Amino acid sequence: MPPDQFQELSAELWRSAAGVLDQNWTGRYTVPSRTLYPHQWSWDTAFAAIGLAYVNPARAWRGLRSLFEAQWPDGRVPHIVFDPDIPEDAYFPGPRFWRVPAYSGRAARGSTGLVQPPMHALAAWEVYRHAAAHGADAAQQARTELGWLYPRLVAQQEFLGDRRDAGGSGLASIVHPWESGLDNSPSWDDALAAVPADMRLLDTYHRRDLDVSDATHRPTDSDHARYLGLVESYRDGGYSDNDLALRHGFVVECPGFNTILATAELALAQIAGVLGDPAAHRHRERAQGITAAITHRLWDPRTGFFHARDVRSGRLSPAHSVSGLLPLALPDLDRPFVDALVAAATSSRFGLPAPGYDRTGPAFDERRYWRGPIWINVNWLLRRGLLVHGRRAEADELRRALLCLVHSNGHYEYFHPHDGSGLGSPAFSWTAALSLDLLA
Numbered sequence: 001m002p003p004d005q006f007q008e009l010s011a012e013l014w015r016s017a018a019g020v021l022d023q024n025w026t027g028r029y030t031v032p033s034r035t036l037y038p039h040q041w042s043w044d045t046a047f048a049a050i051g052l053a054y055v056n057p058a059r060a061w062r063g064l065r066s067l068f069e070a071q072w073p074d075g076r077v078p079h080i081v082f083d084p085d086i087p088e089d090a091y092f093p094g095p096r097f098w099r100v101p102a103y104s105g106r107a108a109r110g111s112t113g114l115v116q117p118p119m120h121a122l123a124a125w126e127v128y129r130h131a132a133a134h135g136a137d138a139a140q141q142a143r144t145e146l147g148w149l150y151p152r153l154v155a156q157q158e159f160l161g162d163r164r165d166a167g168g169s170g171l172a173s174i175v176h177p178w179e180s181g182l183d184n185s186p187s188w189d190d191a192l193a194a195v196p197a198d199m200r201l202l203d204t205y206h207r208r209d210l211d212v213s214d215a216t217h218r219p220t221d222s223d224h225a226r227y228l229g230l231v232e233s234y235r236d237g238g239y240s241d242n243d244l245a246l247r248h249g250f251v252v253e254c255p256g257f258n259t260i261l262a263t264a265e266l267a268l269a270q271i272a273g274v275l276g277d278p279a280a281h282r283h284r285e286r287a288q289g290i291t292a293a294i295t296h297r298l299w300d301p302r303t304g305f306f307h308a309r310d311v312r313s314g315r316l317s318p319a320h321s322v323s324g325l326l327p328l329a330l331p332d333l334d335r336p337f338v339d340a341l342v343a344a345a346t347s348s349r350f351g352l353p354a355p356g357y358d359r360t361g362p363a364f365d366e367r368r369y370w371r372g373p374i375w376i377n378v379n380w381l382l383r384r385g386l387l388v389h390g391r392r393a394e395a396d397e398l399r400r401a402l403l404c405l406v407h408s409n410g411h412y413e414y415f416h417p418h419d420g421s422g423l424g425s426p427a428f429s430w431t432a433a434l435s436l437d438l439l440a
């Protein structure tokens with residue numbers, strides 16, 4: 001595309017992206033989508049902040065603060081914080097299903113008891129880094145907000161690194177596919193096969209997502225029955241993380257989740273430096289420890305790829321999913337792993353922008369959510385990885401491809417991996433927010 005045409009595209013995309021973020025702002029946080037996800041989601045809030053850093057940093061901080069105000073005393077940051085003004089049936093499963101107890105002597109803000117990838121330290125660092133461009137008041141606010149968030153971000157990391165180290169390997173386990181953020185990725189199929197799908201659960205509840213989205217683009221009913229059963233099991237155990245591998249039906253070490261965990265430690269090291277906290281060194285060490293554990297536990301030399309590990313069975317998932325490419329974002333990853341990941345990302349299995357799952361794999365499904373479509377957030381992380389490892393040409397190409405994809409098709413939630421057409425929600429916050437970052 002000629003440079004002046006690209007400039008025009010950029011200006012249009014900037015305006016439309018800022019418009020989507022405006023439209024999805026509730027006054028306290030940004031919803032992922034008005035139709036499909038009308039509450040506050042955890043990692044969506046972090047991605048929204050990364051874009052708001054350019055157009056409205058005060059909103060970025062407000063959203064992060066609002067999320068961390070719902071942090072549990074044990075440090076977990078809930079994957080959804082429910083808006084009390086939205087009717088119970090606007091999203092399923094809603095607050096009544098989760099039955100989260102009141103804590104710290106204050107009325108519970110309705111939330112779930114699950115978590116999502118801890119993108120927030122990196123987001124806070126990004127908002128801080130860009131604050132000075134908005135003037136002295138914004139820079140002052142950034143410093144104050146960083147000081148407020150830092151101990152909360154540390155508590156979040158400690159929960160994941162300690163309470164969730166179910167395999168004793170130095171990696172955090174997820175206890176539900178929803179915790180990965182890549183809900184129905186084929187990476188979970190083997191571990192989920194051992195979880196009973198109680199279809200009667202679906203007779204008791206109404207799948208609200210199917211009212212507002214095409215059923216062939218969403219997880220299947222049997223997946224959903226397993227999701228609900230896993231929530232019930234975790235909930236009925238009081239959301240306790242004791243003896244997870246013995247008690248709970250789904251305990252998995254995910255390469256993408258743990259990559260983000262390590263990246264968060266590196267962001268915390270930067271934040272600690274700004275705040276004059278001596279912990280920076282410790283954060284860097286933790287990041288190195290997680291990186292070592294990822295390569296030790298999740299790399300399969302036979303496939304030359306990172307795979308999710310089922311802690312209960314000890315087996316690696318055979319699936320090649322985009323989550324196995326994400327360790328590319330680890331700065332301390334050794335060169336042979338980097339080369340193997342770049343080769344996989346640019347091979348016929350993926351190709352950049354990468355789809356959620358191997359295009360040649362048996363479970364590839366071009367429309368079904370995390371089983372084939374292209375998502376902007378994971379590609380944004382891949383681009384960071386390419387830059388971190390000095391793969392400038394591939395990173396620039398990926399950036400242009402992502403911007404053209406969103407410009408031609410709209411700020412969709414996900415995109416068809418062959419023709420790029422938009423799927424899911426049409427005005428999706430992280431697509432818009434990360435487009436702003438890619439444009440900047």
Ligand code: 2M8
Nearest residue numbers: 032037041043044178180181182183
């Ligand atoms: C999707 O997950 C939610 C459950 O958390 C759902 O399917 O209803 C995922 O794409 C997840 O990564 C995302 O955070 C969430 C909201 O955008 O939607």
